[in-house]
Amino acid sequence: TWHNLRQQNRKPQGRANLCLADFVAPKASAVPDWVGAFAVCADGFEERVRHYEASHDDYSAIMLKVLADRLAEAFAERLHERVRREFWGYAADEQLSRDQLIAEAYRGIRPAPGYPACPDHVAKGGLFRILEAERHAGMRLTESYAMLPASSVAGFYLSHAQATYFAVGRIGRDQVEDYARRSGCSMAEAERWLAPNLGYEPAAAALSPSL
Numbered sequence: 010t011w012h013n014l015r016q017q018n019r020k021p022q023g024r025a026n027l028c029l030a031d032f033v034a035p036k037a038s039a040v041p042d043w044v045g046a047f048a049v050c051a052d053g054f055e056e057r058v059r060h061y062e063a064s065h066d067d068y069s070a071i072m073l074k075v076l077a078d079r080l081a082e083a084f085a086e087r088l089h090e091r092v093r094r095e096f097w098g099y100a101a102d103e104q105l106s107r108d109q110l111i112a113e114a115y116r117g118i119r120p121a122p123g124y125p126a127c128p129d130h131v132a133k134g135g136l137f138r139i140l141e142a143e144r145h146a147g148m149r150l151t152e153s154y155a156m157l158p159a160s161s162v163a164g165f166y167l168s169h170a171q172a173t174y175f176a177v178g179r180i181g182r183d184q185v186e187d188y189a190r191r192s193g194c195s196m197a198e199a200e201r202w203l204a205p206n207l208g209y210e211p212a213a214a215a216l217s218p219s220l
Contacts, residue, residue, distance in 0.1 A: 010191075011044065011132060011165065012132070012192050013030045013127065014028065014128065014203075015184065017178070017179065027173075032167045045092060045167075046163075047119070047140070048142040048162075048163035049084040049088060050146055050148050051084070051158065052158045054158075055158065058070050058073050061073065074159070080160065086110065090110070090115075092166055093117060097166075097168060100116055117166065118167050118173065120165055121162065122136065125178075127164075128177055129202050131154060131192075148161055179207070180207065181209065185200060185203060188203070197211075
């Protein structure tokens with residue numbers, strides 16, 4: 010189960026406090042809908058990067074890392090395009106220019122764990138298990154849920170026409186308690202991973218475990 014968080018900041022009347030779950034059709038609606046998942050990477054660069062670093066060629070090492078990052082991002086973009094046009098087919102006639110793709114002028118989003126709309130990095134664990142990312146792509150997670158290879162991108166697909174990116178922002182103790190209950194983890198663990206989003210001061214012991 011992919012657990013999500015809802016904005017709790019005060020908003021003007023008529024503006025909703027968003028949650029990514031808002032963009033998924035409820036079962037009771039009988040509307041056909043899906044939540045997709047992806048994990049892609051650019052691998053095989055590390056040895057050459059180490060060679061450049063050992064040769065004190067920092068410029069080439071940095072540029073190679075940048076190239077690997079861009080290739081991973083391009084793979085994620087291309088895969089999302091195929092989801093829209095082929096696999097799910099809800100935008101089969103989509104014809105966008107490069108600039109329009111960069112501006113994300115298409116229907117649907119691909120939120121990623123650790124980013125403002127889905128701030129909990131722990132969500133990567135379930136995503137990697139479902140996709141069997143290590144077996145299929147050689148991707149793995151560290152104890153702190155960093156992705157390896159470093160040039161990796163992983164997230165979810167949502168196709169709702171009004172789906173948009175947003176920042177969850179600060180959340181209250183009530184939601185963290187509910188999130189911990191739904192996720193099956195302790196309150197201390199939830200506060201540890203959601204520390205940047207806490208709108209209150211947790212107990213000092215909650216944030217003490219090292220990564």
